Amino acid sequence: MISRSRCFFSRNSSVLSALRLNKISQKCMTPVRSSQFNYKSFFSSRSYSNIGGGVRSESSVATLATKAAPIANAGKSSPTISSNAVGWWLIGTSGLVFGIVVLGGLTRLTESGLSITEWKPVTGTIPPLNQAEWELEFAKYKDSPEFKQLNSHITLDEFKFIFSMEWGHRLVGRTIGVLFVLPALYFWTSRKLSTHVKWKVVGLTGLLGLQGAIGWWMVKSGLDEEQLAERKSKPTVSQYRLTTHLGAAFLMYLGVLWTGFEILNENKWKKAPEQAQKLFAQLNNPALNRLRGIATALLGLTFLTAMSGGMVAGLDAGLIYNTFPHMGDDWIPSTGELMSPVFARLSDESDKWWRNLLENPTTVQLVHRVLATSTFFSVLGLHMYAVRHKAIIPKTAQSMVHTMMGFVSLQVALGITTLIYLVPIPLAAAHQAGALALLTTVLAFCSRLKKPRQATLQLIRTMAKK
Ligand code: HEM
Numbered sequence: 038m039i040s041r042s043r044c045f046f047s048r049n050s051s052v053l054s055a056l057r058l059n060k061i062s063q064k065c066m067t068p069v070r071s072s073q074f075n076y077k078s079f080f081s082s083r084s085y086s087n088i089g090g091g092v093r094s095e096s097s098v099a100t101l102a103t104k105a106a107p108i109a110n111a112g113k114s115s116p117t118i119s120s121n122a123v124g125w126w127l128i129g130t131s132g133l134v135f136g137i138v139v140l141g142g143l144t145r146l147t148e149s150g151l152s153i154t155e156w157k158p159v160t161g162t163i164p165p166l167n168q169a170e171w172e173l174e175f176a177k178y179k180d181s182p183e184f185k186q187l188n189s190h191i192t193l194d195e196f197k198f199i200f201s202m203e204w205g206h207r208l209v210g211r212t213i214g215v216l217f218v219l220p221a222l223y224f225w226t227s228r229k230l231s232t233h234v235k236w237k238v239v240g241l242t243g244l245l246g247l248q249g250a251i252g253w254w255m256v257k258s259g260l261d262e263e264q265l266a267e268r269k270s271k272p273t274v275s276q277y278r279l280t281t282h283l284g285a286a287f288l289m290y291l292g293v294l295w296t297g298f299e300i301l302n303e304n305k306w307k308k309a310p311e312q313a314q315k316l317f318a319q320l321n322n323p324a325l326n327r328l329r330g331i332a333t334a335l336l337g338l339t340f341l342t343a344m345s346g347g348m349v350a351g352l353d354a355g356l357i358y359n360t361f362p363h364m365g366d367d368w369i370p371s372t373g374e375l376m377s378p379v380f381a382r383l384s385d386e387s388d389k390w391w392r393n394l395l396e397n398p399t400t401v402q403l404v405h406r407v408l409a410t411s412t413f414f415s416v417l418g419l420h421m422y423a424v425r426h427k428a429i430i431p432k433t434a435q436s437m438v439h440t441m442m443g444f445v446s447l448q449v450a451l452g453i454t455t456l457i458y459l460v461p462i463p464l465a466a467a468h469q470a471g472a473l474a475l476l477t478t479v480l481a482f483c484s485r486l487k488k489p490r491q492a493t494l495q496l497i498r499t500m501a502k503k
Contacts, residue, residue, distance in 0.1 A: 117492050118303045120229040126220050127297030133213045134290040135473055140206050141286070142469040145350065146462045149202035150274065151183045154260055156253040162211060164204050174200060182262050183272040210252065214245055233490065237296050241289065248285045255282045276351025277395070283347040287340065290473060291480055298484040303493050310501035313489075316431060317497070320488050324429050328422070332483045335415050339479050342408040343472040346452075349405045350469075354398035355460040361453045364403065375400045409452055416445040416479075434485035441478040448475050 144150050154177050165171040175196050178184050221238050224230050255278035258264055306313035349355055358364040380397050381389040393400045423430055423438040451468040
């Protein structure tokens with residue numbers, strides 16, 4: 038047996054009929070992005086004297102103007118704010134990415150990741166369907182270094198299990214691709230995406246495609262005997278490639294979540310523009326700039342800690358020094374062990390320090406402990422700062438600080454127990470999911486402190502004036 042193993046401009050009918058009845062000039066109907074709408078030239082143009090069939094006060098024209106522009110927008114160009122449905126689609130995608138990260142972790146932990154020795158993006162969707170096809174896949178696996186060096190004892194039934202784990206992980210990856218690209222095309226063609234979000238969606242689609250390629254690049258590092266010999270490694274994937282794959286998945290997760298949060302926030306502000314104005318005034322307080330900087334730095338630190346966790350996982354460095362807070366008999370191992378010349382590849386040993394930091398399991402584990410401890414105390418410090426300065430912090434952001442504190446404590450507890458109990462699969466998978474949950478709370482905190490975009494600010498201000 039394998040051992041580890043919708044429309045703001047809700048088509049205001051009165052405005053529409055005013056536009057139709059008064060044949061508003063072609064100039065007014067020129068599609069404009071409301072973010073770029075030039076009210077000055079609109080008012081100075083003669084066309085507006087036709088609106089309503091007579092002379093109107095500038096303010097009533099202004100009201101019509103603000104309504105007319107988005108209607109023109111709705112027909113021909115991108116809206117200022119993407120629809121709520123887009124926001125929910127992105128949040129849903131983040132849920133799927135969360136799921137595949139956990140599934141990917143389980144695939145690694147059950148040592149199933151090297152069971153499919155080919156990359157067939159389309160035909161690989163179909164698994165072996167009969168005994169002969171299973172035998173053929175098993176024969177291909179038998180030619181891999183993992184089978185030869187570690188798994189020569191496994192049976193076809195055991196192979197079916199590891200194959201199904203890896204095939205399931207790849208299938209969920211393809212499904213996320215389809216569930217991202219098809220709605221993206223629909224939202225794009227039905228003009229539900231703001232220009233600003235369109236570019237993000239293009240970037241995220243690219244990242245998704247790249248992730249598939251990184252996945253295969255990672256797997257290849259565990260199948261290539263020459264590379265394994267060069268790394269002096271048993272048949273496992275390179276820790277660098279595993280961490281790149283984990284990092285790209287985390288970036289995809291954070292990207293869709295950040296964009297989703299932004300769209301849902303903007304739609305919430307559109308529903309209650311006066312209330313939003315008060316929040317904007319609070320967010321504009323210069324005293325919040327410092328906290329915003331701290332929050333961004335914390336997001337970076339948490340991400341870095343997670344990536345160093347990927348390095349620990351990639352080197353199986355959780356299987357040594359299974360004590361906390363001590364590492365063995367002392368707080369930290371000796372310098373000789375942490376900076377061993379064994380890891381240097383250049384004759385002058387000039388690569389010794391960085392190779393030890395990235396390739397020596399003892400040093401890699403220590404780096405993860407140091408970063409994790411720094412992340413914990415940074416969240417604690419932020420929590421204390423937020424409690425002391427709560428008068429200036431928006432309520433929604435305040436509540437997220439408490440959630441963050443809870444998740445970082447849970448994450449540290451999961452990390453320690455994963456280590457002490459020698460990386461049992463349920464704890465290690467929970468620790469990986471915990472890293473994403475913690476990053477979610479830090480990202481949500483950053484999002485709740487974020488000032489609105491200029492175009493959104495203008496739109497909400499105009500709506501509040503109505
Ligand atoms: C803010 C705190 C922490 C974060 C964000 C974090 C994040 C991570 C991540 C993302 C992984 C990779 C999981 C995988 O790919 O399977 C990992 C692995 C690991 N972490 Fe942490 N970690 C934290 C704290 C700790 C602490 C305090 C310890 C204990 C000293 C610890 C011990 C481990 C171990 C042993 C692994 C390897 C598990 C495996 O082989 O699957 N972590 N961590």
